[in-house]
Each structure stands twice: as structure tokens, then as C-alpha cells.
Amino acid sequence: MSDFDERNWDLLLDKAINDTLSESEALELNRILKSDSKRVDDYIRYVDMHASLYQEPLLAVAGETDNLIDYETLKSETTKRDNIRFWKTFAVVASVAALVAFSLNVWRVLPDSGSFGVAQGDFIGIVTSLKAEEAPSEHYVGKGVQRGLFRLDSGKAQIRLDNGVKLSMRGPVEFDVFGLDHITLVTGRVTANVPPQAIGFRIDTPDMEVVDLGTEFALKVDKSGESRLHVLEGEVEARMKMGMDFENEPLVIAKDRLQELNENPTYLEVEYDPNSYAPSPVKDPLIRATGGQVRNLQESPRDLRHGRFKHDYLMVFPERRDFQLPEALPVNLKKPGTYRVMSESALKAYTETVSEKQKERERAVESSVVQGEIASGTRVNSYLVHFDATGKSDAMHRAKGRVRFENKILGVIINGQNLNESDALVGDADTVYESKLGRRTENDLIRISSDRQQVFMNFEVHGFIDQVRIIVEADPNRVQYADNAAR
């Protein structure tokens, strides 16, 4: 090949990986590859390097790694969740990456304050659900959980620690959070669901130590400090702190192998009375998986006005479930694709400067675009994604992540006015939404997957709230399950 051909070859390779080949260039690349098998090898070497760069730790920002696929997707298809070996195997392989991925990232969750006195990393979890019987409660959905004492006087709550451990509790309950892998239950009822990457999570009580070996167990401590344990799934290692007989030796108690125990320890309740323990932690069955900097709450926060629910995650939570639309609902985005959402003026500049290929790959849309509507009578679920980083010292704050749903996405609402107009219809009746100050997506990337079950978001905020409302096809059976699980 001549120098010119060589330069042309380099250019074609680069355009191929940038997805900017024209029709004629694509044909030319095909022709060259077909005419010379060495070029096929060169193409493979080049593309393999390109692919490797996506996976190269040297290019990663410290503390941020992510799996390429959503393993939750696969786990959700596992019908029997009591397979200990599954979790253990998963844990062995996933633990290192997952622990890095679950690095502490919360920097503030202060609903009533405009100031930020809490440094990043002070929070190690979040309240994802709250059914308080007494109001007002010091807790609220979305509240950050810090190391130290956590008390719930009445009602039920669920928290998610940053290592994925879900703790469900029934008040009155009091426990001390030492860290991501260790709490002490002082009194009350807690049920822990421990994902593979957090196996080894430990709960102490006044008279016991329980270490999770995967996946779910319930503990209760009465007023006298006496503990009772029930293993719901998987296995734990437990022992009494004091005592003379075998009970103060660590004992592995597996849900499916209770018959292997020579003698049941007194702290073990083999028969399960659900009312005497905290309920099993719930996972939203309508959300198949989340990835990146997305965090899923079981309920909608009460106040979403500007500056009231600040977090450095993209928070996703349900609003209306299995709701039949009484009227048509206009949606800004309906079709699969990658969208760059822009203001009218930015869009004009974008249109004039970028190539046709770029426009094809990443479609720039004005946020007021309306691609269609969801017909009246359609049964839908509504989810809101909320990102509010107002007050942070940086001028701009970014977060990206994805949500994969069980059902088809019928549309995404991105425009402030459309959000305001749809609040009454598909918003949560108990939530106060922002209606005056900025509530919008601008210069944000939103991608609806080709199977219309996943939304990828790359948001940046400059003093405004980024919100999108995702309308998903309802599945009455699943919603029924969700409602039951929430009870």
C-alpha cells in the first residue's frame, strides 16, 4: 500500500470505531478487508485495542468501576433464591470489583437546609422506605444513614447500606451502625438481606454474634436483651457471647440443613412467625436492575422542591403504580435512541456545528420535543428520576447510570412544563413537587435501549434540578406482588 492508502486505511479504521463512516467509506472498508486478509488482522488488532481502552483501569477515575452488564438482571431470573452456592460463587468472583463499585459516594442529604455541613463520605446508607406510625418522625425516605445510633420509635422502615445490605426494621428498634459490615442491635427487630458482595456482614446483639454467610436472616432482641434468630434464606454463623455449653461456639445454621444440627440452640427459632420479626426487605420487583450512580428508593420522597432532596446519586422511585390513564399523556421521548437534550439556542449552535454522523449517533432534541402520547386507558407505572446537587461548591455536578425495567418503557417526560403538567396525573399524591424553579434536563444525555426496557442517563446540573419521569407499561401481576411485599 502506498502512503496515501495507509493514511486512508488509518482514517477508515478510526471512522469505523467512531461510527462516522459514510456509505462510500463503509464500502471501501469492506473492499479492503475482503481483498487482504492481513488487513482483517490489523482491523481486529485496532478494534481490540479500542475495546481494551474501555476496560483499562489506568483510565478509570479512582473508586469508580462498574460491571459491563447488570448481573441483577440475571439474578432476578433465578426462581430459587436459596441457592447458597450461587451467592457464594458470585461473591468470590465479584467481591473485589463490587467493593470498589460500592465505594462511599454520598455527600449530602439535608432536606431542610441550604448549607452543607456534612462532608462527603459521612453517610454510608440511605432510608429507602418508611411507614412511620407517629408523625413527625425524625426519619424520611431518602435520609442518609451515618455511623452511630439509629432509632425508630414505631412503624416500619428499610435502609440500604452502600455495600448493598438491606435492613428492614419494625419499631421500636435501636441499633448502632459501626460501619458497612457491622451493626449492633440493641433492642427491637431487624431483618437483614445481604448480597453476595457483603457476605460476612455481622450483627451483634447484647448476648449474640451473627455473621451472614448469605443471604437473609431475622433477629429480635427483647427488653431484657435476650436475642432470637431465624434464618430465612441461606446460612449464618451464630454464637452466644456467654454461656457454658455449645451455644457459645460458632455454629453454622443453614435454612435448608437444620436437621443436620445435633441440637437446636435456644436462640434459634425454627418456626417463623412473621409478625414477631421485621418483614423481609423488599426490592422493587418492577425494576429489574440499576447500575452506575442510580439508587432506587421504595417510595417517593415527600418533598422534591428545589434544594430539599439533595444527593449526588440519581435517585429513582415509584410514583403511581398500575394506574389507568384517564386521558392521553404526552411524552417527550418515546422511541429508542440516544438523545442529547438541549435548549433552543444550544440546539441551534449544535445543529450548525456537528456532522451528520454525529447527529445520527446522538440525536439532539429540544427538551420541549413531544414524540407522541400514551393513549387514554393505558395502564402504566410511573417512576421519577431526581438529581439535585444545588449548593455544591462546584459549578457543575455530574452523575450517570441506568435503570432496567421488567416492562416496556412507554415514554419519558423530560420537559419542565410537561413534568409540571403530569404531576397531578401520574405523580405521587403525597409528594410536593417543584413547580417554579428550574426543573429540567438540559445538555443531558438520555438513552432508551432498543428493547425499550432500559434508560441510560448522563446528567449534569448547574443549580437546577434534573428530573425525568419514566412511564412504564403496567403489569398487574407484578404490581400486586409489589404491593403485597410492601405491606
Add this chain to the structure above:
Amino acid sequence: MSDTEKLDPRSRFIELFMTHEKQIYRYILSLMPHSQDAQDVLQETAIALYNKIGDYDPTRPFAPWAFRFAYHMTLKHREKSGRWHRFLDEDLMKEIASRQSMLVPELDQRREYLKECLAEVPQDKRAMLTDYYFEDETVDAIADSQGKSVEATYKALQRVRKTLMHCIQGKMQASGMSAS
């Protein structure tokens, strides 16, 4: 019987897939070199493999079996997405898939050298690569943040990639492993 073979099929799948995930991703990307599309195909491939793991013969290597699924998922994705039709035709895809499997040892070595070469890339160029490959920023956004034109940013990225290719090739030749 190995530890992996003793596991039930779905546990085995998780272990096998996590071990081979990046390799499968690179395979898909060679047939459709766009990261978002490749990630979609990877996800679809994982689900297909998961559902068919009972058919997998554990006495045989996992990667070639997984590649077959990845290949068909890529074809399916191309059918859904019109913009890939004009790229590699199906004969070429078959040839690339076949050659890619044969080049695995060489590609493994090249990736080792890529790490060394990347460490030599000046900080500003590496920051650009981080923006593009890790942050998933578009070329437009990188150009905007650097105050350069989009065209200049494409060219800058092209130059860094070319430098890396030359660096890797030099190390391959020095070690006597170069095929060309």
C-alpha cells in the same frame, strides 16, 4: 471434576461469564465497534447464555460457545438498528469472528503492552482518553470542554490511538512476537 463443574448450572454461568465478560465484549465490539451498542448486545448475550447454560458442555472451553451466541445477538441487533447495515457485510463478520478467535494469544499479549504504552502517554492526552473511554463523553463534549473544534478532537484521539498502536507494535517486534 473442577470446582466450576461441581456447581449447579446457573452458579457456573455466573462464574464463567464474569471470567469471560471482557473477552466477549471485545469480541462483540470487533463486529460492531460502538460501545453502547456493544454493551446492549453483551447484555442480551448474557441473558441468552444464562437461559441456555444447561446446554453448555463444561468439558469444552466457554469462550467459543459464548462467542456463537454473541455473534447471533450482534446479527439480531444489526437487524433492529438500520445504521449498522452498511458496515461489515455478513461474510466479513464471519471472517472477523473466525480470525479473532485465532488471534486470542496475540491480542492478550498486546493488551499487556497497551498498559505499558498507556503509562507513557502524556497526562493531557490520557485525560482525553479517560473522558472518551471511561466517562463515555462524546467527542463534541470533549471538544467543548477543551475549547477545540470537534474535528481537531477527532484527530487528536486518532493520533493517540495511532501512537499506542505503534508503541504496542514496537514492543511486539522487540519481543519477537510480531506477526507482521
